[in-house]
Amino acid sequence: MKNLSRLFFAMTLLLAVSISYGQDKNNPWAFGLGVNAVDLYPVGEDSPRGAYFDEYFNANDHWNILPAPSVVSVSRYISDGFTFTAQGSLNRINKIGTNDFMGVTSPATAPNLTYFAVDGLVSYSFMNIINSQKLDPFIGIGGGYTWVDDIGFGTLNGSLGLKYWLNDNFGLTAQSTYKHAFDDFADGGDGAKHFQHSVGFAVRFGGTDTDGDGIYDQDDACPDVAGLEAFNGCPDSDNDGIEDSKDDCPNEAGLAEFNGCPDADGDGIKDGDDKCPTTPGLASLAGCPDADGDGVADGDDNCPNEAGPSANNGCPWPDTDGDGVLDKDDQCPNEAGEVANNGCPKVEPTPEVMKQLNDYARTILFNTGKSSLKKASDVTLNAMVAILKEYPKAKFELDGYTDSVGSAKSNQLLSERRANAVRDYLIANGIGEDRLVAKGFGEENPIDTNKTRAGRANNRRVEVKVIK
Template sequence: MKHLSRFLAASLLVLGLSTANAQDENNPWAVSIGVNAVDIFPTGGDLPVQGEIFDEYFNANDHWNILPSVSKLSVGRYIGDGFSFTASGSVNKITKAGELPDGTNVGVDDLSYYAVDGRVSYSFKNLLSSSWLDPYLGVGGGYTWVDEIGAGTFNGSLGLNFWITENLAFNVQSTYKHVFEDYAASNYPPTHFQHSAGLTFAFGGKDTDGDGIYDKDDECPEVPGLEEFNGCPDTDGDGITDAKDDCPDVAGTAEFNGCPDTDGDGVADPKDECPTVAGLAALNGCPDADGDGITDANDGCPNEAGPAENNGCPYQDKDGDGVLDKDDNCPDVVGTVANNGCPEVTEEVQETLNEYAAQILFDSGKSSIKKVSEDKLAEIIKILNEYPNAKFTVEGHTDSVGSEKLNQRLSDTRANSVKTYLVENGVDKFRLSAIGYGESRPIATNNTRAGRAKNRRVEINLVKE
């Protein structure tokens, strides 16, 4: 009788602990009842009656101690993210103590067995995406009495629920119970396996939003809704639930996911940038009178087709040279297509430039330009300004009289002197470069006075891209 009292106390403890436990989010509570079997042999323990780990694990006939009645009660509660806590109480009788090394089964007088255990388990049901197969692993601890001797245990469990319905499952479980070392010398209770089978009942569904539909069946469990929409609301009454309604506060049509189309252009108002004026779907419901692909509101010339890069207006050709202003490097000066709308420097112009350049005179042995050359320089500037995108090189040359080093220096300074004059009189400095070639590029013999005079010259030559 005292043992029965001990089991009842353990059961009360289980029920007390269950208030802190969990099962699943829709049915958080679970109660299991069933039978259990205690097996001492296949645990690899220190007793002579225990074999190696998992020896004869399924030998129920020789080693399992089973009561022919309900002998295990468990209560659990879902914690979250697949984890549950379960507390259980069990009762049994030990009549088979194991097997001696010579193979003799050891029988014992009926020893009472009581256990109370707690377990945290993780379900693999969601990982398997299964509605009925629910394997789990658990770890925990408890306290076990065999007759008058009790011991704490560390437990590891492997179990399987077969869900027959949403609320009813057939459960099988095997638990390894390791007795703490401090108790090993007393022999009982020894390290052992406890197997169990039974039925699990899940219950406790909630109705969070109070709409009369339990959360497990409510597609909108936190918002009151209608039964015909599985607990979801339809605020605007258009027959489309708010969760699927792109315009939940304004009645619309199913064609536009619950939104209206005020201007009837086939574009729902939330996506229509011009909801009161019929337009084109390709332009988000806005009109395009000239058909250039730019909405009238953004078109600088709404009645005249033009490209987007020119704000919807057609490109102009102000100088009439056949090159549109957008491509014309010289939009105000007539040019050629080949030269991107700018005038081209012809051979004739090049010759004229150098005729004038050859008449630029310097003070003897110096780079200072004589005043008499200003008229020729003015003509040169006039020509250069007619070709605003062309670049030129001012080249200085000397005869062979004097040292080569001196002639090189003199040609450099004279070329730069002419460049400076041109820049100071309005020619863009970035269009001009200057270089001296000394006596290295004669155009006549240096053996005659006339030849040397021709070699002392300045040239202005077009830089070809």
């Protein structure tokens, strides 16, 4: 018994040490400690023993209980729900069954016998089948060897049990085992069929955590690098909630939308692609701002607050002469001109303008037989001045004509004087003299008959031509 006491003391000490190393639910090793009860009654024999499972729970009359830690076990998980357990137990036998004499029952006792058993058990857990993290029912089969005082015998064992895990490491256990001895003393043998019940607690331990992150290797996706439980043991170096393997910027906290890379200025462009990472800008300008909205980034814009084309470095094109044609398109940038003439002044009037000039010219009124202009012609002449000023580069010929009344010589002189009278008026009102030539053609080239007053009036005229 001294050796047995020492054995139990050593196993209890080992159990106490193992508690401090319990880590994870997947730990393959477990130690158990508890108390056991031996019942020799409900084993299918005649009095003083009973039928199978008869008074199975009659602990008071039939159970032999040692009121101290009396069973210790060590278990190793195999795979697929199977576990192997080695168990040692100690007890005192003083109850065998029940005597029945003349209708009076009394406990069948035995001398205070020492009970010691060593058993091995292969069990199967139903924990995964019932999808539970707490309840762990199991069934097992195995064998062992039992000593009652100096008598030893082998047994074939079948067990049912239940474990309830309080957390990943600690659990409560309850187990009932039938131990069948083939040489039972009821048949004249040295063995004894019996039930052994036990309750206690178990501690799981023994998993490997190479990187020391609290997640054991078999569940650790990164077993050699300390990480977080949220990422199955993989690290998140920058603590941005994105594990390093999926983080394009693992050492710089960033956003999920940019695969863990930062956007310091919050403009929706990650810093690695942002040419202006500290100033909010536009995606079209690689994250740089454009204050005037002209499509030229402020850093490249010579006029950042005034919209202008990129071809002019973000500044608007000038229009020096103010004619509405930008200098870059103006062939006469220092001289106001026409859009249709590429910014240059009109050189020659169109046929439509010439018709208008001649319509005016034919209505100029002269005093009869004289070259002096009538006052009523001022409106017509001023209209001609306005048109001529629109074509400062053009030169014009003013041709004077008369009717056939009078001599040809006098008509020639009169036509010349009248053409020059019109020229003088135009020059006096701002038309350059080098632009105007006056000629007289007398009674030549009539445009109407000279036999009527109206026809002769039409022939007394001034015509305007462009000098090419």
